Amino acid sequence: MNRDISRFLSIGRRFRFHQLKGDFLFIGKDPDLKETIEYCMDKFGYTLKSYTCPVSTISLSFLNPIPKCIILEEDHEDLSRTERFLASVDMRIPKTIAILITNDISVAKRFRETFPRLTVVLKGCGFHDLLMTILSKKRERKRE
Amino acid sequence: MEEIVMLLEKYGAWALVVFLSFGVCRLLKEGRTILKEKDDMIEHMSKEQRTEIVAVVRECTAILTTVSDFLDRYERYFEQRTIEMEIERRQRDNE
Numbered sequence: 001m002n003r004d005i006s007r008f009l010s011i012g013r014r015f016r017f018h019q020l021k022g023d024f025l026f027i028g029k030d031p032d033l034k035e036t037i038e039y040c041m042d043k044f045g046y047t048l049k050s051y052t053c054p055v056s057t058i059s060l061s062f063l064n065p066i067p068k069c070i071i072l073e074e075d076h077e078d079l080s081r082t083e084r085f086l087a088s089v090d091m092r093i094p095k096t097i098a099i100l101i102t103n104d105i106s107v108a109k110r111f112r113e114t115f116p117r118l119t120v121v122l123k124g125c126g127f128h129d130l131l132m133t134i135l136s137k138k139r140e141r142k143r144e
Numbered sequence: 145m146e147e148i149v150m151l152l153e154k155y156g157a158w159a160l161v162v163f164l165s166f167g168v169c170r171l172l173k174e175g176r177t178i179l180k181e182k183d184d185m186i187e188h189m190s191k192e193q194r195t196e197i198v199a200v201v202r203e204c205t206a207i208l209t210t211v212s213d214f215l216d217r218y219e220r221y222f223e224q225r226t227i228e229m230e231i232e233r234r235q236r237d238n239e
Contacts, residue, residue: 001192008200012206013203016207016210019213020210090202094202094206094209095205095206095209113192116195117202
C-alpha cells in the first residue's frame, strides 16, 4: 500500500481513538486473550463488553455511544463470517476502530489487503504491547 | 545449423516459409503471454487502487463523523453551561 495512504489511515485511526467515547467490545472465545484484554481495560479504567460470537452491526449502530473499538478474534470455523462482519463494520460504523487477532500469517495478510483500515495483530506477537501503547498514550493525553 | 542449410537447399522457399511461420507463431504466443501478464497486472493495480480509494473515503467519513460527534457534545455542554450560568445569575439577583 502507498506509504502516504497508510500514514493517513494510521493518523485517522489515532484521532478517532482519542476522540471517540464508547466501550471496548471483545468478540472471541479464547479465555487467555479475554483475560489479557480485561487486565488492560481494568488497568486503564475502560469498560469492556464481551461476546463469544459476532453480533449484528445494525444493533451495534443503535448503541449510544457506539463501541469505540471492536477487538475480534478470527473465527477458525468460518472465516467468511469474520470477513462479512468486518465488511459490515467498515461500511455501517466506519468510525469504530476494528482490530483482528489471528494466529495465521496468511489470513492476517489477506485481511490487511482486503481491509486497509483494519489493524491486524498476530496472536501472541505484541497484542499486549499494542494495547498498552495505545492506552498509555491516551492516559498521557488525559493527564496533559 | 547444417541440417537447416540442407533443408533450405532441398525444399527452398517452402522450408523458408515453414521456418518463418514457426518463428511468427512463437512470437505471437510470447506476445499473447506478455499481454495477458500486463492485463493481469493492470487489473491487480486497479483493484488495489480501488481498495485504497474506498479506504481513504471511509476514513474521511469516519473522521468527519467523529468531529461532528465532538461538536454535538461540545454544543450540548455549552448549552448546559449557559443554563447553569443563567440560573446562578438569577440566584445572585434574587439575593
